[in-house]
Amino acid sequence: MTRPALELRGIVKTYGATRAVDDVDLDVVAGEIHALCGENGAGKSTLAQIAAGKLAATSGEIARAGTIGLVRQHFELAGRLRVWENVVLGREPQRGARLDARAARARVSDLATRTGLHVDPDALVESLPIGLAQRVEILRELDSGPSVLVLDEPTAVLAPSEAEALFATLRALSRAGTAILVITHKLSDVLAHADRVTVLRVGRVTLRADAARTTTETIARAMVGGDLPMLPARAAVTVRKRLVARAIGTIDGRLRDATFAIGAGEIVGVAGVDGNGQSELVDVLAGMRAHTGALALDGDELAPGDPRTRIACGIRTIAGDRQRDGLVMAWSVTENAALGDQSRTEMRRGPLVDRAARERRARAIVAEFDVRTPSIATPVAALSGGNQQKIVVGRALGFAPRVIVAYAPTRGIDIGAAALVHARLIEARNDGVGIVLVSFDLDELFTLADRLVVLCGGTIVHACAREDFDRPRIGAFMAGLSS
Amino acid sequence: MSAIGRGRARTNIIAAVALVAIASIAMLVAGTSPIVGFAALARGSVGGTHQVAETLVQTTALLFPALAVAFAFRAGFFNIGAEGQLVIGGLAAGVVGTIVPGPGPIAIVAMLAAGALGGAGWGTIAGGLRARFGGSEVVATLMLNVIAALLANWAVVGPLRAIGAESGETPSLALDRTLPVIVEGTRLTIAFPIALALAAALWFFLARTVAGFALRAAGDAPFAAARAGIDLPRMAVFAFAISGAIAGLGGATIVAGVLHRFNVALSPGYGFIAIAVALVGDLDPPYIVLAAVGFGILQSGSLAMQSLAHVPKDAVTLVEGLAIVALAARRTIARLTA
Ligand SMILES: Nc1ncnc2c1ncn2[C@@H]1O[C@H](COP(=O)(O)OP(=O)(O)OP(=O)(O)O)[C@@H](O)[C@H]1O
Ligand SMILES: [Mg+2]
Numbered sequence: 048m049t050r051p052a053l054e055l056r057g058i059v060k061t062y063g064a065t066r067a068v069d070d071v072d073l074d075v076v077a078g079e080i081h082a083l084c085g086e087n088g089a090g091k092s093t094l095a096q097i098a099a100g101k102l103a104a105t106s107g108e109i110a111r112a113g114t115i116g117l118v119r120q121h122f123e124l125a126g127r128l129r130v131w132e133n134v135v136l137g138r139e140p141q142r143g144a145r146l147d148a149r150a151a152r153a154r155v156s157d158l159a160t161r162t163g164l165h166v167d168p169d170a171l172v173e174s175l176p177i178g179l180a181q182r183v184e185i186l187r188e189l190d191s192g193p194s195v196l197v198l199d200e201p202t203a204v205l206a207p208s209e210a211e212a213l214f215a216t217l218r219a220l221s222r223a224g225t226a227i228l229v230i231t232h233k234l235s236d237v238l239a240h241a242d243r244v245t246v247l248r249v250g251r252v253t254l255r256a257d258a259a260r261t262t263t264e265t266i267a268r269a270m271v272g273g274d275l276p277m278l279p280a281r282a283a284v285t286v287r288k289r290l291v292a293r294a295i296g297t298i299d300g301r302l303r304d305a306t307f308a309i310g311a312g313e314i315v316g317v318a319g320v321d322g323n324g325q326s327e328l329v330d331v332l333a334g335m336r337a338h339t340g341a342l343a344l345d346g347d348e349l350a351p352g353d354p355r356t357r358i359a360c361g362i363r364t365i366a367g368d369r370q371r372d373g374l375v376m377a378w379s380v381t382e383n384a385a386l387g388d389q390s391r392t393e394m395r396r397g398p399l400v401d402r403a404a405r406e407r408r409a410r411a412i413v414a415e416f417d418v419r420t421p422s423i424a425t426p427v428a429a430l431s432g433g434n435q436q437k438i439v440v441g442r443a444l445g446f447a448p449r450v451i452v453a454y455a456p457t458r459g460i461d462i463g464a465a466a467l468v469h470a471r472l473i474e475a476r477n478d479g480v481g482i483v484l485v486s487f488d489l490d491e492l493f494t495l496a497d498r499l500v501v502l503c504g505g506t507i508v509h510a511c512a513r514e515d516f517d518r519p520r521i522g523a524f525m526a527g528l529s530s
Numbered sequence: 531m532s533a534i535g536r537g538r539a540r541t542n543i544i545a546a547v548a549l550v551a552i553a554s555i556a557m558l559v560a561g562t563s564p565i566v567g568f569a570a571l572a573r574g575s576v577g578g579t580h581q582v583a584e585t586l587v588q589t590t591a592l593l594f595p596a597l598a599v600a601f602a603f604r605a606g607f608f609n610i611g612a613e614g615q616l617v618i619g620g621l622a623a624g625v626v627g628t629i630v631p632g633p634g635p636i637a638i639v640a641m642l643a644a645g646a647l648g649g650a651g652w653g654t655i656a657g658g659l660r661a662r663f664g665g666s667e668v669v670a671t672l673m674l675n676v677i678a679a680l681l682a683n684w685a686v687v688g689p690l691r692a693i694g695a696e697s698g699e700t701p702s703l704a705l706d707r708t709l710p711v712i713v714e715g716t717r718l719t720i721a722f723p724i725a726l727a728l729a730a731a732l733w734f735f736l737a738r739t740v741a742g743f744a745l746r747a748a749g750d751a752p753f754a755a756a757r758a759g760i761d762l763p764r765m766a767v768f769a770f771a772i773s774g775a776i777a778g779l780g781g782a783t784i785v786a787g788v789l790h791r792f793n794v795a796l797s798p799g800y801g802f803i804a805i806a807v808a809l810v811g812d813l814d815p816p817y818i819v820l821a822a823v824g825f826g827i828l829q830s831g832s833l834a835m836q837s838l839a840h841v842p843k844d845a846v847t848l849v850e851g852l853a854i855v856a857l858a859a860r861r862t863i864a865r866l867t868a
Contacts, residue, residue: 355759375751387758
């Protein structure tokens with residue numbers, strides 16, 4: 048075997064008393080796809096950033112052969128620029144001293160077509176839903192053609208078909224000699240697409256294996272250091288209509304004529320490729336957007352609302368982009384735990400904040416959701432992505448909500464944490480909450496949903512009950528092949 | 531706007547040391563010994579009761595608009611318009627002080643209220659524009675500064691002649707309509723403790739009230755705040771109204787406490803220096819008080835530097851400018867020393 052393209056020796060990274068990465072050795076050789084797994088907060092992103100030279104290690108040695116590209120977990124894109132501009136930024140093709148916009152656009156469309164990561168090159172990045180932004184982030188790194196490519200949870204918000212296409216692209220790149228390190232929480236992807244796998248647990252390597260000679264159970268046990276929590280049983284609930292949507296749509300037509308009902312004690316899954324009206328649907332229900340058609344909650348017509356009134360009547364959302372739409376990153380766990388509930392009488396004393404109530408609430412979320420944080424005074428920016436997400440989910444489930452609108456609630460969180468979120472969602476369902484679950488993960492939908500609707504091109508193209516879930520059929524509707 | 535981090539004490543100290551060093555070099559270049567220069571600065575600003583009082587008069591004049599700027603900033607808005615809000619507040623106070631009948635204390639309260647209301651009104655224009663059209667509040671407040679100055683000029687040569695205005699100012703206030711002096715023989719009035727109380731009130735508002743929580747959310751993470759049910763357009767109007775009221779109150783205290791009349795030249799740019807004061811004070815009221823004292827020392831000591839040490843006025847302006855640069859460099863300093 049040749050010398051590894053990326054060689055990490057004895058890497059340590061400490062944040063105060065936290066040892067985020069604790070003496071890790073890792074090799075990635077040209078031509079391989081190497082998977083890196085681990086729980087939330089295991090140190091994967093930290094290690095990836097150190098490998099890519101974006102973060103200085105406290106100690107240890109790094110050797111790289113050639114250039115390295117990093118697809119970040121929380122992307123850094125210029126929102127005010129167009130897709131193609133973001134992709135070529137820093138590597139703009141030039142004609143004389145000027146940017147050759149035409150060549151750049153062509154290069155980006157070509158790359159998008161070749162890799163199956165379709166996205167409109169002229170769209171403004173800030174207008175894109177998170178799944179499309181993820182594609183842009185990946186395209187940007189692919190465009191630079193690095194010899195080592197590190198991808199931090201690139202498939203978390205991609206639809207299964209897109210994830211397949213991405214892995215096919217990665218395989219082609221690796222055959223052409225690129226060394227690839229990919230962080231993922233999807234163990235089935237590890238077995239299907241990786242050559243080797245390394246598992247981290249609290250900063251240390253707990254497993255190194257050939258993907259062909261291991262199992263998801265082995266990897267999962269190495270990740271969590273034990274067995275996974277079990278899902279609670281789905282209680283049989285008498286389904287009373289909770290939220291009824293009649294022909295709702297948005298003015299821009301990205302969501303059209305959606306009619307559906309969600310029962311109290313029912314999880315309705317929304318399947319579809321990202322960008323087919325999901326974020327519009329969530330925004331309409333959350334009161335973030337004007338809409339046509341009518342909504343009724345427990346039989347009462349809902350006025351075209353704003354988020355405040357929706358929260359007040361018990362409709363809570365779990366936003367897709369937790370760092371932008373769900374949290375104030377510079378704030379503590381405690382303050383974030385109160386966000387959205389700030390006006391609730393339980394959380395204030397007249398016009399003043401009730402600091403004791405807030406801290407109790409934060410502690411409750413931390414305990415119930417096993418949030419790994421040094422303290423409730425820690426800024427959420429210092430928590431790993433999965434732990435941030437647990438706060439967002441925990442907050443939405445407090446104060447007896449009537450409806451939960453969840454947009455990819457287990458995006459980027461490890462199997463242990465995802466199992467916990469799933470368990471809490473099923474408990475909420477059993478307690479009579481109506482849940483709208485938008486997800487890009489069919490496994491998740493099949494596990495949780497009582498019924499499914501498929502969104503394609505902004506309309507509901509298919510609806511079916513749990514007994515009739517059929518993967519190929521739903522996949523065909525998602526891809527717009529059936530109608 | 532959340533990027534304006536509330537930094538750590540150590541980097542502030544390093545920035546202050548760097549500032550003193552650069553100021554020394556500037557003085558050397560200007561042909562003065564830094565020791566003589568700083569000695570003159572100290573003598574002119576804290577060298578005696580009178581000097582200390584005068585420093586605190588300057589501190590007070592800066593503190594109101596600095597708190598105003600910080601308040602808007604914490605809500606996510608860059609209010610460059612404190613200067614204009616201060617002028618309008620001063621004008622309103624000058625007019626009310628001249629025409630309102632009744633005993634002195636009532637007139638004083640009426641003047642301060644008029645100043646706050648005037649400033650609030652002026653600020654609300656900018657906030658309303660921002661809320662309604664989403665335009666840049668920077669441009670709006672900048673334009674409103676110019677308009678405020680023109681309006682004040684026009685008022686004192688035009689309609690206010692009817693109440694006796696001439697040569698750019700309203701008539702002198704009767705002595706019982708001026709703010710009570712707290713240090714005999716100086717110009718230091720109750721405006722100073724009022725400003726301190728206001729700083730404390732703002733700190734309390736931001737840290738402990740639900741409305742303050744919402745305001746900080748809007749400033750630190752507008753998208754998340756909107757989803758948390760915080761009405762951003764309303765917040766813009768509210769933040770600008772309060773910000774304007776604070777600056778306008780400051781203008782009123784200058785009229786009622788220092789000049790005893792409204793004069794078109796009432797502010798030598800307090801509303802602009804206040805931006806630096808607010809930023810150096812980390813947008814946090816207790817630290818803004820400290821920053822205002824620092825800038826007050828510079829303001830009142832600069833005359834002594836000019837007359838005793840022959841440091842040109844421009845050098846003082848330079849130091850103020852450098853303070854902003856040092857502030858901007860703080861994050862770099864923090865990173866280099868981490
Ligand atoms: N800037 C920081 N300051 C302090 N602690 C940090 C910082 N960044 C990360 N950490 C801590 O380091 C540990 C590793 O975090 P990291 O983001 O690498 O985890 P991860 O494995 O990528 O998790 P996830 O799957 O949730 O993305 C966590 O305990 C986290 O709280
Ligand atoms: Mg991570």
